[in-house]
Amino acid sequence: MTRNCNLSCVHCRAAAQRGPHGGELSTDTCLRLLDEIRRVGEPIVILTGGEPLLRDDIFLIARYGTEKGLRMVMAPNGTLLTEEPRATPCMPA
Numbered sequence: 001m002t003r004n005c006n007l008s009c010v011h012c013r014a015a016a017q018r019g020p021h022g023g024e025l026s027t028d029t030c031l032r033l034l035d036e037i038r039r040v041g042e043p044i045v046i047l048t049g050g051e052p053l054l055r056d057d058i059f060l061i062a063r064y065g066t067e068k069g070l071r072m073v074m075a076p077n078g079t080l081l082t083e084e085p086r087a088t089p090c091m092p093a
């Protein structure tokens, strides 16, 4: 979902670090990609990075995939998790 990350682990397979990084997929491109994935199957879609929670549109993308019938899961690093849901345009707190 992004190469941007709030950590910079030496073992990172994605060479993730604080961005922003150019050339990342737009929201619309992510949604179209989910459309294409759904046309060929029903895989589990893992939203990872980098830190996926650094994308403002991550819950919109996750919800879109769920509504398409895909099983959406996320692999955050845990540092941005809170007791309460964070407010996003598609997910009110």
Ligand code: SF4
Pocket: 005, 006, 007, 008, 009, 011, 012, 013, 014, 015, 016, 017, 049, 050, 051, 077
């Ligand atoms: S994506 Fe994971 S492994 Fe890579 S820098 Fe971030 S927290 Fe570390």
